[in-house]
Amino acid sequence: MSELSMPRCWNRESKPHRFCPGCGHGLVLKALGLAIDELGLEERVVFACDIGCSLLAWDFFTFPCLQTHHGRTIPVMVGLKRARPELVAVAYMGDGGGYAIGLQHLVSAALRDDPITAVLVNNTVYAMTGGQMAPTTLLGQKTETTPFGRDEAETGRPFKGPETLSAVAHPQAYLARGTVAQVLRLKNELKRGLERQLQGHFAFIEALSTCPTNWRTNAAATWAFLEQDMSSFYRPGEVAVMAGKED
Amino acid sequence: MAKAAELESRAFITGNEVVARAALAAGADCMFGYPITPQNEIMHHWRRLAPQQGRLFMQTEDELSAGFATIGAVIGGKACFSATAGPGTVLFQEPLSMAEMMRLPVVVVVQQRGGPSTATVIYSQQELNLVCFGGNGEGLRLVYSTGSHQELYDYTIKAFHMAWRYRFPTFVLGDGYQAKMREPLQLYDPAERGFGPIPKEPIFGSVRGEGEKPLLHLRNSFSVEEELSEVLGRHLEDYARAAPELVEHEFLGGAGGELLVVAHGIVGRAARQAVRELRAAGRRVNFFRPITLRPFPEEALRQALEMSGGAVLVAESAQGQLGKLVRLAAAEWGRPRYRTLYRPGVGITAEDIAAEIEEAILA
Numbered sequence: 292m293s294e295l296s297m298p299r300c301w302n303r304e305s306k307p308h309r310f311c312p313g314c315g316h317g318l319v320l321k322a323l324g325l326a327i328d329e330l331g332l333e334e335r336v337v338f339a340c341d342i343g344c345s346l347l348a349w350d351f352f353t354f355p356c357l358q359t360h361h362g363r364t365i366p367v368m369v370g371l372k373r374a375r376p377e378l379v380a381v382a383y384m385g386d387g388g389g390y391a392i393g394l395q396h397l398v399s400a401a402l403r404d405d406p407i408t409a410v411l412v413n414n415t416v417y418a419m420t421g422g423q424m425a426p427t428t429l430l431g432q433k434t435e436t437t438p439f440g441r442d443e444a445e446t447g448r449p450f451k452g453p454e455t456l457s458a459v460a461h462p463q464a465y466l467a468r469g470t471v472a473q474v475l476r477l478k479n480e481l482k483r484g485l486e487r488q489l490q491g492h493f494a495f496i497e498a499l500s501t502c503p504t505n506w507r508t509n510a511a512a513t514w515a516f517l518e519q520d521m522s523s524f525y526r527p528g529e530v531a532v533m534a535g536k537e538d
Numbered sequence: 539m540a541k542a543a544e545l546e547s548r549a550f551i552t553g554n555e556v557v558a559r560a561a562l563a564a565g566a567d568c569m570f571g572y573p574i575t576p577q578n579e580i581m582h583h584w585r586r587l588a589p590q591q592g593r594l595f596m597q598t599e600d601e602l603s604a605g606f607a608t609i610g611a612v613i614g615g616k617a618c619f620s621a622t623a624g625p626g627t628v629l630f631q632e633p634l635s636m637a638e639m640m641r642l643p644v645v646v647v648v649q650q651r652g653g654p655s656t657a658t659v660i661y662s663q664q665e666l667n668l669v670c671f672g673g674n675g676e677g678l679r680l681v682y683s684t685g686s687h688q689e690l691y692d693y694t695i696k697a698f699h700m701a702w703r704y705r706f707p708t709f710v711l712g713d714g715y716q717a718k719m720r721e722p723l724q725l726y727d728p729a730e731r732g733f734g735p736i737p738k739e740p741i742f743g744s745v746r747g748e749g750e751k752p753l754l755h756l757r758n759s760f761s762v763e764e765e766l767s768e769v770l771g772r773h774l775e776d777y778a779r780a781a782p783e784l785v786e787h788e789f790l791g792g793a794g795g796e797l798l799v800v801a802h803g804i805v806g807r808a809a810r811q812a813v814r815e816l817r818a819a820g821r822r823v824n825f826f827r828p829i830t831l832r833p834f835p836e837e838a839l840r841q842a843l844e845m846s847g848g849a850v851l852v853a854e855s856a857q858g859q860l861g862k863l864v865r866l867a868a869a870e871w872g873r874p875r876y877r878t879l880y881r882p883g884v885g886i887t888a889e890d891i892a893a894e895i896e897e898a899i900l901a
Contacts, residue, residue: 293725329637346759353754356756357755359606360606360633366598366607370609370610370611395603399598399599
C-alpha cells in the first residue's frame with residue numbers, strides 16, 4: 292500500500308496490520324479511516340473494538356482506541372457518549388459480538404437512538420476462535436460446528452441485522468449494509484453513519500467481509516462467495532427504518 | 539456540588555437512600571443501573587435527585603450494560619457508579635474483570651441478598667467471594683464492608699476517592715438489611731472531612747508512570763504469556779504497595795483475651811454488641827471487624843489473635859466465606875482454635891453470638 296492511499300488517521304506504527312492475508316477487516320478500516328479523514332473528525336473520534344478478530348484493531352488509529360469484551364463494545368461507547376457528548380463514538384464489532392452475545396445491546400441502542408456509530412463486520416463465521424457457525428452463516432455453509440453445512444431445521448435461518456433493526460430504530464437513525472467489494476461506497480455509507488451521529492442519532496452499518504482462512508478458499512473462490520453467495524442473501528444498500536411508520 | 543449547609547444535617551433514612559446521597563455529596567457524575575432487589579432505591583433516589591444537579595442517570599438493558607457503560611463513562615473521565623445484588627453481582631463480574639485488568643476506577647455498591655441463584659431478595663453475606671475474587675483473575679479490587687448507615691455514607695464517599703487514587707475497581711459491600719432499614723446518621727460535606735473533589739481525569743491522555751507516554755491505545759488482551767505477565771506483574775506490585783495504606787479494621791478489647799470474635803458488616807455490629815455486653819460482665823472477649831475485605835487487614839488480625847490466646851469465633855451469614863480469609867491470614871500466626879457460627883443467608887443477632895461465645899468459653 293502506498294503512503295498516499297493510507298488514511299491520514301491510520302496509526303503508521305501499527306502497520307502493516309495484523310489481519311490475515313485476504314481478510315476484509317483492513318478494507319473496512321480503510322473505508323472508516325477515509326470517512327473520518329474526509330469529515331475531519333480525527334480529533335473527536337474514540338474507536339472501540341470487540342474481541343474476536345476485530346481486537347487486532349486495538350491500536351489501529353491515531354485517535355484513542357479501546358479494546359473491550361465480546362459483544363460489549365456498544366455499552367462501553369454508550370456510556371462514554373453519555374458522559375462526553377462532544378466525542379464521536381465508533382463501536383466496531385464482528386457478527387458474533389453484534390448479533391449473538393451482544394444483540395441485546397445493539398437492539399437497545401437502536402431503540403434508545405443512542406448517538407453512536409456501530410460498525411459490524413459480517414464474514415459469516417467466528418473467525419478468531421477457529422471458524423464456528425455465526426448467526427450470519429449461510430444455509431448450507433460448512434463451518435467447524437456445521438461440518439455438513441448449516442441446516443435450517445437444526446440452527447434456524449441466518450440473521451439479517453439492518454433489516455431487523457429497521458423494525459425498532461428511530462425514524463432518523465441510519466441503517467445500511469455495505470461490502471468490501473465496493474470500498475468507496477462503503478466509505479460513503481460510513482460517512483453518512485458518522486454524520487447521523489453528529490446529528491444526534493444512532494447509526495448502524497454492516498460491512499460484508501471476507502475470511503479466506505476459515506472459508507478455506509483461494510482468492511477467486513473468496514471473492515465469488517462474497518459477491519455472489521453473501522451479496523444475494525445479504526443485499527447491500529441503505530435500509531429504510533420501518534419503525535414509527537404506523538404512527 | 540450542593541452547599542455545605544444543605545449537606546450538614548441529621549437524617550433518618552434507608553441505607554439505599556444513604557448511598558444515593560453519599561454519591562451525590564461525593565460529587566459522582568453518573569450512575570448506570572439495572573433493577574434488582576434489594577438495591578433498587580439507590581437508583582430511585584439518584585434518579586430523582588441527581589439530574590437537578592446536572593448529574594446523569596441511565597437505566598440500561600441489563601447488568602452487563604450497566605457495568606460496561608460505567609466503564610465507558612469512567613474512561614471519559616467521569617466518576618461513575620452502579621449498584622447491584624445477587625445474580626446481578628454475578629453478571630457484573632464480566633465488566634469488573636475488564637476494569638481490574640485495565641485499572642479502571644469503577645465503583646459498585648452491592649446490597650447482598652440470599653444465594654446461590656435467585657434465592658431470596660432479603661439478606662445474606664454470601665457475595666463476599668464474588669466481590670473480592672469474582673473475576674477470572676487475582677482479585678485486584680478494593681472492598682469496603684459497612685456495618686451501619688453512617689459507614690454506608692462514609693465509605694461510599696471514600697470509595698470514589700480511593701478508586702480514582704489507586705485505580706482499582708472498588709466495592710461498597712452492604713446487604714439487604716442495611717439497604718432497607720432506616721436509622722439515623724450524620725450527613726456532611728465531604729470537603730470538610732478532607733475529601734475534596736474526586737481526583738478524576740480522562741483515561742485517554744492520562745500518564746500512569748514516570749517516563750511513560752500518554753495513554754492512547756487501551757487493551758485487555760495480549761498475544762503472549764510474557765506480555766501479560768509484565769502488565770499483571772506491575773498491577774500486582776501496585777496492589778501490594780497500596781495494601782498497607784488501604785486496610786482498615788475495628789478492634790475492641792485488649793491483651794489477655796480468652797477469645798477473639800471475628801465478623802464483618804452488619805454481623806460485625808451484632809458481634810460488637812455481644813462482646814461489649816460480655817466484657818461489661820467481666821468476660822475477657824475481644825472483637826475484630828475487617829472493614830476492608832480486599833485487601834484484608836491480615837497483620838491487624840494476627841495482632842488481635844495474639845491478644846486473644848489464639849481462640850477464634852468467626853460469625854457470618856455465609857458458609858465460611860469470611861472464615862477462609864481469616865484462616866488464610868491466621869496461618870502465619872500459628873494454629874488458632876476455631877469455632878464458627880455460619881448461617882448462610884440468615885441473620886445473626888447479638889444474642890446468637892453471645893450464646894456461642896458462652897459455649898466457646900465454657901468449652
